[in-house]
Each structure stands twice: as C-alpha cells, then as structure tokens.
Amino acid sequence: DGGITQSPKYLFRKEGQNVTLSCEQNLNHDAMYWYRQDPGQGLRLIYYSQIVNDFQKGDIAEGYSVSREKKESFPLTVTSAQKNPTAFYLCASTPPGQGVPGELFFGEGSRLTVL
Amino acid sequence: QKEVEQDPGPLSVPEGAIVSLNCTYSNSAFQYFMWYRQYSRKGPELLMYTYSSGNKEDGRFTAQVDKSSKYISLFIRDSQPSDSATYLCAMILVSGGYQKVTFGTGTKLQVIP
Numbered sequence: 001d002g003g004i005t006q007s008p009k010y011l012f013r014k015e016g017q018n019v020t021l022s023c024e025q026n027l028n029h030d031a032m033y034w035y036r037q038d039p040g041q042g043l044r045l046i047y048y049s050q051i052v053n054d055f056q057k058g059d060i061a062e063g064y065s066v067s068r069e070k071k072e073s074f075p076l077t078v079t080s081a082q083k084n085p086t087a088f089y090l091c092a093s094t095p096p097g098q099g100v101p102g103e104l105f106f107g108e109g110s111r112l113t114v115l
Numbered sequence: 116q117k118e119v120e121q122d123p124g125p126l127s128v129p130e131g132a133i134v135s136l137n138c139t140y141s142n143s144a145f146q147y148f149m150w151y152r153q154y155s156r157k158g159p160e161l162l163m164y165t166y167s168s169g170n171k172e173d174g175r176f177t178a179q180v181d182k183s184s185k186y187i188s189l190f191i192r193d194s195q196p197s198d199s200a201t202y203l204c205a206m207i208l209v210s211g212g213y214q215k216v217t218f219g220t221g222t223k224l225q226v227i228p
Contacts, residue, residue, distance in 0.1 A: 004158075040123055042203065042220040043159075050213070090158050094214065101147050101166075102207030102214050106158025 002027045004107035006091050011112050013078075013085070021076045021110045023091030030096045032074040033104065036060060037088040046089075049074055078112060086114045118142050121204055121219030130228050134191040138204035138219045141185065145217075147207035148180050150189045153221065154200045162202070163189065194226045 004025045013019045025032065034046040045058030049068040063082025068074055078085045088111050092104040121138045128134055136150075147166045151159035163178040165171045171178045177190040191198055204219040 040220055042119075042121075043218040045216075092158070100161070100164055101209050102149055102205065102216050103161050103164070104151075104159070104216065106160065108158050109156070111156075 004091055004093060004105060006089075006107035006110050008110060009108065011110060013112065013114050015114055016080045018077055018079050019085075019112065021078070021089055021091075021112070023074045023076065023107060024072055025074075025091075025093050025105075025107075026072060027093060027095065027105060028071075029093035029105070030071070031094045032068070033092040033094075034058075034064070034066065034074070034076045035090040035092060037090060037109075043090065046076065085112055087112060116141060118217050119204065119206055119219045122222055123220050125223040125225060127225045127227060128194055130194060130196060130226055132194050132226070134189075134194050134198070134224060134226075136189040136191075136202050136204075136222050136224070138187050138206075139185055140187070140206050140217075142206070142208070142217075143182075143185065145206040145208055147209070148178070148187050149205040149207065150176075150178060151203040151205060151218075152200045153203060159203055191224075194224075196226050196228050199225050 007022045031050045033048040035043040044060050047066040049055035065077045090109045091107045119140045149164040150162045152162045153159040168182045175192045179188040201221040201223045203221040206217045208215045
C-alpha cells in the first residue's frame with residue numbers, strides 16, 4: 001500500500017538534545033512538507049521541499065532543519081535551539097501534476113515530548 | 116487577526132443530529148476551500164474540497180462556500196459516532212506553481228450514541 005510512514009510515533013527527549021523525525025513516502029510525490037500541530041493553533045508549516053536537494057522555510061522554521069537527498073525521504077531535525085519543541089509533527093506530500101490543488105496526504109504523525 | 120478563524124469547540128451532539136462547522140477567512144485571494152477530518156492521534160485526511168461559491172454534496176456531507184462573506188461551512192447530516200473527529204478547514208492559494216495551504220485551528224466534534 002502506498003503512503004507516508006513517519007517514525008517514531010512517540011519520542012521523548014531531554015532538553016538540549018537534537019532529535020530527528022523520519023518521513024518516508026512511496027507515493028512518488030515530488031513535494032513534501034513538515035507541519036507542527038499544537039492545541040488551539042492548527043497546523044503550522046515548518047519546511048517544505050518541492051524537489052530533491054531543494055527546500056524552503058515555512059512559517060515557523062526557526063530551531064528546525066531538514067534535508068531532501070532522496071525523493072522518498074524528508075527527515076526533520078528538531079534542534080536544541082527550538083524553544084518549545086513538544087508538539088505533534090506531521091509529514092505530508094502532494095502529488096505532481098493536476099491533482100486536487102492543496103490536497104495533502106499526511107502521515108500518522110510523531111508526538112515529541114521534551115522532558 | 117488570523118487569516119482563518121475556526122471555532123475550536125468541542126462540539127457534542129447526539130447521534131442523528133445535523134452538524135454545522137464553520138470557518139471565516141480574511142484573504143479574498145484564497146482560491147480553493149477544503150475540509151480535512153482528523154481522527155485522534157492520526158494525520159488529517161481530505162474530506163471535501165470546492166473552489167466556487169455555492170454548495171457541494173457528497174453523501175451525508177455538504178460543503179458550502181460564500182466568497183462574498185468570506186465564510187465556509189461543512190454540514191453533516193444524520194451524524195454518526197464514527198464522525199467523531201477534529202474537522203479542519205483549509206484555504207488554498209496557488210501562486211507561481213506553489214500551493215500555500217492555510218489551516219483553521221480545527222473543531223473537535225463528538226457524536227454521542
């Protein structure tokens with residue numbers, strides 16, 4: 001089955017540590033995204049990548065970093081510079097061509113808790 | 116002012132009720148309007164989308180857009196316990212090959228059997 005796989009599902013981190021969240025897709029989608037979801041704030045865009053080896057900052061990129069070395073993979077690193085990293089992180093992708101504009105296919109999310 | 120405003124709820128209704136979920140927006144450049152459904156601890160999934168003012172039906176669901184008032188709604192008829200989820204509205208702006216998606220905060224719905 002095609003889809004987006006995020007791992008780990010739950011992650012605990014001590015303050016001051018970097019952590020990397022994995023996102024892999026086998027949908028052959030070009031564009032991939034990372035969102036952060038907090039109660040009462042909806043989904044906020046962290047980073048996005050439209051093609052391999054290229055990515056752009058979203059609305060809340062500070063304290064995060066990404067890479068896009070392969071079309072299938074778009075890992076997110078939450079660095080120690082991120083002041084409030086506890087959140088639910090969602091990876092998404094969009095199909096190429098004339099699909100439904102704005103239709104995002106989401107993974108099941110990773111919940112990060114900083115202790 | 117946020118670009119998209121959505122009542123967070125929670126909204127609790129009895130099974131079989133008609134549910135109305137609403138969002139307002141301030142950016143008249145938004146071109147597409149969507150509703151995503153998100154079950155607990157899962158990623159959102161697209162429920163309905165539309166790009167013009169008026170109504171669009173899909174089974175028990177009706178999406179309504181009023182561009183003049185900058186207001187969109189999702190109606191759920193004969194609500195079921197399986198409809199219990201968070202519903203997120205999303206507004207899309209397509210510019211230069213890039214699609215910018217702005218989400219509402221989501222409304223949590225509980226349908227009680």
